Amino acid sequence: MRPTMFRRLVLGLLALVVVACGSPPPAQSLAVGATADPEMSLLAHLYAAALRSYGSAAHVQVVDDPLVALDSGAVSVVPGFTGRLLEKFAPGTTARSDSQVYRAMVGVLPEGVAAGDYTTSAEDKPALAVTDATATAWGSRDLTALVSHCAGLRVGAVSHARGLPTAVGDCTWGPVHEFPDQKTMFAAMRAGEVTAAWTSTADTGIPAELVVLADRKPALVMAENIVPLYRRNELDQQQVRAINELAGVLDTGSLADMRQHVAEGRDPRSVAEDWLSAHPLGR
Structure with a gap:
């Protein structure tokens, strides 16, 4: 082999090595934890779809206790309801309205766990x-x-x-x-x-x-708005924005409709993705 050709071959191989070494590893898929309960599975798929719509790989992981899995790091995001979470961490509270319950819940979350925005127009109480x-x-x-x-x-x-x-x-x-x-x-x-x-x-x-019977202000029954919990300092700004934006578009009527579809046998992931396609985030 002539020296010129040999040098070209060596340089080409070096270029391939540099490119291979410089390529970033594929992004790790964020696990959104949920129990096998149909409603919780649906909510988890909504948040996973929201993350994917902003370019983050995400999947739903079914676990026995999502909060334990969140604490251990087995999952990174867990959807829940504000009142149930508040009762979990501080039983017997007197808070009732959506804003009061949310603020009280945020104040008793375990160290290392943060709360995203709650759905002001979607509840299941x-x-x-x-x-x-x-x-x-x-x-x-x-x-x-x-x-x-x-x-x-x-x-x-x-x-x-x-x-x-x-x-x-x-x-x-x-x-x-x-x-x-x-x-x-x-x-x-x-x-x-x-x-x-x-x-x-x-x-x-x-x-x-x-x-x-309508529960008008002042509320008599504790609020149960949807809220995402996530591991503090694990989600980047874009990922937090994705799960927060869901709070601004989801309402109780949409939640009821999606629950009906799941009850009729549709796959929760396809129900969540179809709804999000019709209600895109970031507008």
């Missing part, structure tokens, strides 16, 4: 439903009407429902009547076996003829 006849007799469709008619109140709930209040304002009641499913519970309400039944503000299974 406990709500009480009554028949239209009951609401008419009470003369109101607000939750305060239930407090005013507390005497003899009989409250129903689906068995194993979590995080339900044991009182609303000054109104307390006896043991909750438990039912195996919503259909049975609502039938019992129509039959007069219970006066009111627990559901939630994003529930999609409430019959049209029933009335969900």
Whole structure:
């Protein structure tokens, strides 16, 4: 081989080595933790899709306890609800409004864990439903009407429902009547076996003829707005922006619609991605 050709070959190989050594490693995919619960899985896929829309690799990782996984570093982001998180870290708080609950929650988070923005227009908090006849007799469709008619109140709930209040304002009641499913519970309400039944503000299974009592200001039931928790100092500015921007576009109606799609058998990831495609971030 002639010297000139040899030198060219050596230089070419050196250039390849320099390029290979200088190439940055592929970005690590951020794990968004969630339990197998359909609603939590849906929320995790929403935040993962939001991160991907800003150019960050992200995936959902199903874990038994997302908060433990967040603390250990097994996942980097965990979606949750403000009231449930506040009760987890500071049981018995008296905060009720969305801003009060969020501020109180931020104040009791474990060291190393930060909270993103909460969804001011999306919530899934406990709500009480009554028949239209009951609401008419009470003369109101607000939750305060239930407090005013507390005497003899009989409250129903689906068995194993979590995080339900044991009182609303000054109104307390006896043991909750438990039912195996919503259909049975609502039938019992129509039959007069219970006066009111627990559901939630994003529930999609409430019959049209029933009335969900509105919890107007000042709130009587603790707020449950969606909020992302993440490991402090692990997400860059663009990634934090991605999960925060979801707070400005998600509302309760959209959450209920997506929950309905998942309940009908659609994959939570495709539901989340389709919704985000129709409601792009960064506008």
